[in-house]
Amino acid sequence: MKILSKDQIYAADKATEQAEAIPSFNLMERAGGYAFQYIHQRLQGQPVQIKIFCGIGNNGGDGLVIARNLVENGYSVKTYIVNYSENRSEDFLNALEELKKKTTKWPEVLKSVADFPEIAPEDLVVDCIFGIGLNRPAAVWVQQLFRLINESSAYTLAIDIPSGMAIDQIIPDSEVVRATVVLTFQTPKLAFFLPQSGKYINNWEVLDIGLDRNYLNSVKTKAQLIGKTEAQQMYRPRQKFSHKGTYGHALLIAGSYGKMGAAVLSNKACLSSGAGLVTAYSTRQGLPILQTSIPEVMVVTDRHTGDFIEEIQFDIEPDVIGIGPGLGTHKSTQKAFEEFLKVNKTPLVLDADALNMLSENKALLDLLPKYSILTPHPKELERLIGEWKDDFEKLEKAEAFSAKYDCILVCKDAHTIVVFEGNYYVNTSGNPGMATGGSGDVLTGVLTGLVAQGYDPLTAAIFGSFIHGRAADIAINHTGYEGLTAGVIVEFLGQAFLDLFHEPEKQPQK
Numbered sequence: 075m076k077i078l079s080k081d082q083i084y085a086a087d088k089a090t091e092q093a094e095a096i097p098s099f100n101l102m103e104r105a106g107g108y109a110f111q112y113i114h115q116r117l118q119g120q121p122v123q124i125k126i127f128c129g130i131g132n133n134g135g136d137g138l139v140i141a142r143n144l145v146e147n148g149y150s151v152k153t154y155i156v157n158y159s160e161n162r163s164e165d166f167l168n169a170l171e172e173l174k175k176k177t178t179k180w181p182e183v184l185k186s187v188a189d190f191p192e193i194a195p196e197d198l199v200v201d202c203i204f205g206i207g208l209n210r211p212a213a214v215w216v217q218q219l220f221r222l223i224n225e226s227s228a229y230t231l232a233i234d235i236p237s238g239m240a241i242d243q244i245i246p247d248s249e250v251v252r253a254t255v256v257l258t259f260q261t262p263k264l265a266f267f268l269p270q271s272g273k274y275i276n277n278w279e280v281l282d283i284g285l286d287r288n289y290l291n292s293v294k295t296k297a298q299l300i301g302k303t304e305a306q307q308m309y310r311p312r313q314k315f316s317h318k319g320t321y322g323h324a325l326l327i328a329g330s331y332g333k334m335g336a337a338v339l340s341n342k343a344c345l346s347s348g349a350g351l352v353t354a355y356s357t358r359q360g361l362p363i364l365q366t367s368i369p370e371v372m373v374v375t376d377r378h379t380g381d382f383i384e385e386i387q388f389d390i391e392p393d394v395i396g397i398g399p400g401l402g403t404h405k406s407t408q409k410a411f412e413e414f415l416k417v418n419k420t421p422l423v424l425d426a427d428a429l430n431m432l433s434e435n436k437a438l439l440d441l442l443p444k445y446s447i448l449t450p451h452p453k454e455l456e457r458l459i460g461e462w463k464d465d466f467e468k469l470e471k472a473e474a475f476s477a478k479y480d481c482i483l484v485c486k487d488a489h490t491i492v493v494f495e496g497n498y499y500v501n502t503s504g505n506p507g508m509a510t511g512g513s514g515d516v517l518t519g520v521l522t523g524l525v526a527q528g529y530d531p532l533t534a535a536i537f538g539s540f541i542h543g544r545a546a547d548i549a550i551n552h553t554g555y556e557g558l559t560a561g562v563i564v565e566f567l568g569q570a571f572l573d574l575f576h577e578p579e580k581q582p583q584k
């Protein structure tokens with residue numbers, strides 16, 4: 075699903091107005107009308123006290139349209155205008171006129187804390203104070219209203235975006251309305267998926283307000299959301315007349331003393347995501363561990379007998395090499411890594427200590443083959459690209475890094491974002507149960523296994539991140555969040571593939 079930017083949303087409005095030859099107020103009527111229907115379908119006339127807080131822009135105008143529809147349908151509604159500015163938008167004024175025609179209970183104007191109403195826990199709050207137009211911190215008294223809503227524990231429906239959250243920047247130290255549900259128009263907003271702003275989002279739903287299809291189909295967005303529908307399209311079915319050679323040979327260079335589990339997990343995951351052949355490269359000490367725990371995997375060891383890999387040399391010709399999990403950053407391993415990069419021509423997936431070694435010696439980055447996949451968690455990413463001011467700047471820096479080194483950056487997080495050629499692919503699968511040691515090692519194995527099978531590296535990164543999270547989502551039905559371990563994610567990889575074609579994805583609301 076496309077994630078439109080602020081400018082693109084405003085352009086979609088304009089395109090719709092032109093294509094349908096309608097004034098902009100019709101669009102507000104439509105958006106507010108659909109939002110009303112959403113509420114009405116759920117309340118079915120129940121006598122709930124509804125408190126609608128409206129700003130003075132178009133988000134506020136939407137609120138007034140919702141209020142009018144609710145009044146017309148017999149609901150008990152109190153409407154407030156949060157007067158943070160005197161610059162009322164034209165359509166806000168249109169919506170106000172229409173509301174005044176339908177009720178004698180005109181909206182109360184709030185100008186300071188003294189004007190705030192009480193909010194009872196059983197009220198339904200509709201937040202239409204700020205929409206995507208927020209571009210600076212709200213006044214202190216307005217933020218106090220956000221706090222009042224948050225402390226009320228009332229069910230809160232935020233329209234388009236929670237007030238206090240900007241669509242394209244992080245406003246530091248700003249209070250944000252913590253909505254129970256965010257009902258967002260036409261397109262999810264990138265801010266919902268970034269840690270600094272996404273933490274305020276519990277549930278979000280897209281409301282299709284019928285913006286111009288031609289515009290929506292043709293617009294190229296920087297960001298897109300990857301769900302089951304997108305993943306399905308990337309899946310490569312296995313062929314009847316195929317053999318293990320068809321699905322490639324993966325080599326995983328991983329493990330050191332005390333961290334052989336990382337090698338075991340990534341190798342198992344590589345096998346379970348469909349690679350034809352998997353070879354583990356590790357220390358001699360690792361040989362019995364690998365051979366007993368994964369008999370399907372072949373093992374090549376370095377010729378030394380120490381705790382760490384001291385040399386990377388093998389006489390097989392893998393289709394892809396995954397490197398890094400549990401490797402350690404011992405001097406001898408660093409040397410071996412550097413020597414390996416100098417001669418290697420095989421596509422790479424780099425994780426964990428391989429990334430740390432790259433961060434310590436940035437010159438090595440120039441040795442990476444084109445389209446290498448790097449899978450940093452936030453700390454590893456920071457070591458690679460430097461500190462960021464906020465999550466939007468993080469993405470910009472990741473983009474610049476990916477362009478400079480022609481690599482695919484898989485920025486792991488609650489919503490993993492794959493960054494490549496100026497595009498952001500935002501993953502929707504996964505859950506907090508995955509915050510457990512070894513789950514990243516599993517991802518390395520999955521991505522390596524997919525490249526081995528012939529998925530191009532970008533598709534492998536996007537599709538693999540989805541499958542990895544999806545396996546964990548299915549697994550928690552059996553383990554709960556706390557009981558999920560990295561090994562269990564591997565066991566559910568097969569289920570994640572099956573699930574691709576099982577049930578259709580929930581459609582956006584209308």
Ligand SMILES: NC(=O)C1=CN([C@@H]2O[C@H](COP(=O)(O)OP(=O)(O)OC[C@H]3O[C@@H](n4cnc5c(N)ncnc54)[C@H](OP(=O)(O)O)[C@@H]3O)[C@@H](O)[C@H]2O)[C@@H](O)CC1
Pocket residue numbers: 083084086087101102105129130131132133134135136158159161163203204205206207208209210211212213233234235259260285
């Ligand atoms: N296609 C769609 O999705 C449709 C969208 N629609 C709706 O329009 C909404 C966007 O409306 P909007 O552009 O009028 O902005 P909104 O958020 O109401 O803010 C109002 C104004 O506040 C100002 N301002 C900003 N920050 C401020 C601050 N801290 N303190 C004080 N003032 C501040 C700023 O003006 P400025 O002062 O910067 O000139 C801004 O313009 C969108 O979210 C959706 O609900 C539908 O109606 C139709 C279809």
Ligand SMILES: Nc1ncnc2c1ncn2[C@@H]1O[C@H](COP(=O)(O)OP(=O)(O)O)[C@@H](O)[C@H]1O
Pocket residue numbers: 426450451486487488489490503504505506507508509510511512513514515516517543
């Ligand atoms: N709260 C979360 N929600 C969704 N996915 C998560 C969450 N926490 C971690 N993950 C996922 O789990 C993996 C953790 O990787 P990483 O930190 O490298 O683990 P390790 O180093 O222990 O293998 C990543 O793929 C990340 O996206």
Ligand SMILES: [K+]
Pocket residue numbers: 133201202203204205232233234235236237
């Ligand atoms: K809002």
